Amino acid sequence: MSNRPDSAPAAPGRARLRPERPSWSRRGILAAFGAAVPALALSGCGDPADAAEGKGATATDDAGAGTTPKAQVSVATVTVSPADGTKKADFTSPVEVRVANGTLSAVEVAGNDGSVLAGSFNDDRTRWTSARNPYSGTRYTVTAKAAGASEHTATFVTKSPGETFAGYFTPEANSTSGVGMPVSINFTKAVTDRAAVERAITVTSEPAVEVVGHWFGNTRLDFRPARYWAAGTRITLSLRLKDVEGTEGVYGVQSKDVTFHIGRRQVSTVDLAKKTMTVERDGAALARYPVSGGAADHTTWSGIMVISERFKETRMESSTVGLGDEYDIADVPHAQRLTTSGTFIHGNYWAAASVFGSGNTSHGCIGLHDTKGANDSSVPGYRFYESSMLGDVVVVQNSGERTVEASNGLNGWNLSWADWKAGSAV
Numbered sequence: 001m002s003n004r005p006d007s008a009p010a011a012p013g014r015a016r017l018r019p020e021r022p023s024w025s026r027r028g029i030l031a032a033f034g035a036a037v038p039a040l041a042l043s044g045c046g047d048p049a050d051a052a053e054g055k056g057a058t059a060t061d062d063a064g065a066g067t068t069p070k071a072q073v074s075v076a077t078v079t080v081s082p083a084d085g086t087k088k089a090d091f092t093s094p095v096e097v098r099v100a101n102g103t104l105s106a107v108e109v110a111g112n113d114g115s116v117l118a119g120s121f122n123d124d125r126t127r128w129t130s131a132r133n134p135y136s137g138t139r140y141t142v143t144a145k146a147a148g149a150s151e152h153t154a155t156f157v158t159k160s161p162g163e164t165f166a167g168y169f170t171p172e173a174n175s176t177s178g179v180g181m182p183v184s185i186n187f188t189k190a191v192t193d194r195a196a197v198e199r200a201i202t203v204t205s206e207p208a209v210e211v212v213g214h215w216f217g218n219t220r221l222d223f224r225p226a227r228y229w230a231a232g233t234r235i236t237l238s239l240r241l242k243d244v245e246g247t248e249g250v251y252g253v254q255s256k257d258v259t260f261h262i263g264r265r266q267v268s269t270v271d272l273a274k275k276t277m278t279v280e281r282d283g284a285a286l287a288r289y290p291v292s293g294g295a296a297d298h299t300t301w302s303g304i305m306v307i308s309e310r311f312k313e314t315r316m317e318s319s320t321v322g323l324g325d326e327y328d329i330a331d332v333p334h335a336q337r338l339t340t341s342g343t344f345i346h347g348n349y350w351a352a353a354s355v356f357g358s359g360n361t362s363h364g365c366i367g368l369h370d371t372k373g374a375n376d377s378s379v380p381g382y383r384f385y386e387s388s389m390l391g392d393v394v395v396v397q398n399s400g401e402r403t404v405e406a407s408n409g410l411n412g413w414n415l416s417w418a419d420w421k422a423g424s425a426v
Contacts, residue, residue, distance in 0.1 A: 198221060292362055347370025
């Protein structure tokens with residue numbers, strides 16, 4: 001047993017026992033003093049910069065492996081106005097096709113009536129607009145193609161108008177008329193928007209001349225050039241009245257082209273001071289006939305008149321022209337109308353042959369000697385009728401009466417060109 005103090009050195013080869021220290025790890029010590037613990041051990045391949053900048057975590061599949069984020073893809077979307085399936089679409093606005101997130105490559109709008117609506121794209125081809133409105137009462141199919149999208153198809157049906165109007169025209173389609181024949185259109189309803197209606201009607205000619213419309217009231221529109229048509233002219237009337245609003249809530253129904261022809265030039269001049277009529281054709285004198293005009297109390301209109309109706313025989317009653325019961329002749333031969341009010345140039349079998357060329361005895365008409373039955377080819381009434389056609393010009397001079405109103409028959413030639421043009425709405 002040793003009596004050495006504790007401070008004595010240990011014997012060689014014997015380990016000294018050290019005081020026991022707390023078993024804290026380095027991480028625990030750092031945490032205790034508020035130091036951040038590096039996260040490097042949490043990610044074997046992560047980019048420290050990514051974590052520092054706050055970038056989103058990668059997507060993870062079922063096996064836990066990281067994948068690349070998927071990009072959002074914008075798909076082109078096509079819309080049509082009127083909308084697909086509309087049953088009573090408006091026909092007073094154009095058709096529009098629009099695309100979002102893309103550009104339009106082609107658009108077709110076809111009606112079940114065989115019509116196709118033309119149109120145009122805007123500068124960036126995101127919108128297509130029809131050049132005109134769709135027709136009423138028509139089913140349309142819209143086919144649109146856009147880059148990055150499948151073909152888009154839509155259908156709609158336009159509603160029918162409540163009230164309609166039409167224009168009845170003279171001369172008849174494919175007919176041949178004299179050089180004085182205007183193109184005259186009478187409407188079934190009064191027109192308040194004359195400009196809209198007139199813009200929807202065009203009259204062109206070959207050879208080309210300026211042709212202008214003139215309104216007589218609110219139901220009649222005539223077209224003519226500055227001078228008589230040239231012989232052989234071809235005239236085309238283009239009616240585009242369908243769905244044109246002539247007056248509030250009343251729409252046109254016609255869309256058609258009509259062709260007329262002008263034949264030879266024949267102008268007849270009646271001089272009631274001399275009581276003769278000279279017929280000129282294509283610049284040469286054709287015939288000269290003795291005539292009888294209106295008596296002093298029933299003078300004949302003067303001015304330029306156009307033959308608007310022709311009858312081999314017709315009935316004439318004084319009561320229809322405001323003359324009571326002065327006459328009623330059932331079989332007037334070779335009658336050709338000059339005015340709406342009742343002026344004709346016609347054959348006369350009931351007056352003595354000596355009257356013609358010597359006196360004016362009629363109730364306002366111009367008479368030529370003729371025979372009952374209208375079959376005698378030797379008399380002036382027959383010969384003049386056979387040489388005439390609708391649209392021929394008859395000029396009356398020295399009748400003692402004022403010039404006929406331009407609206408009284410197809411007699412617009414009595415207006416100067418300036419006055420005629422002033423009657424246009426456009």
